[in-house]
Amino acid sequence: MKFSGIAQKSDWVGILSSAGCILHCLAMPVVVYASGAVLHQEHTEWLDYLFVAVAAGAVFHSVRQAHSVGVKLLLIGAWLLFSVGVVLQPAFASASVLAYAGSVGLIAGHAINLRHCRQCKVHKRQVAA
Secondary structure, three states: OOOOHHHHHHHHHHHHHHHHHHHHHHHHHHHHHHHHHOOHHHHHHHHHHHHHHHHHHHHHHHHOOOOOOOHHHHHHHHHHHHHHHHHHOOOOHHHHHHHHHHHHHHHHHHHHHHHHHHHHHHHHHHHHH
């Protein structure tokens, strides 16, 4: 199997989407309050689910190429935590903590996978071939 760089791209997509999700979740209440507008949560729920879908794709591609079982488990576990947090957030406000923790876990998992891919001799041999 030839290493095509998909894992590296998916890791960057995962890092950027998770960071974007954290910024969205932290900034949205401030923007709504500062603008004086009354936005219903339904208007931004689609964006939360978009972040879940993008994260799922990034995790899927990264896990397929990852060689470390620990990184695979971290990415899958963080995505599950993030997804559960997003799904439960409308019913339980405290579930947003799960989404934040999952986002941080996704950033960490993708960063570790990027670092591992750069150092992995298997990938270096496959790229050179």
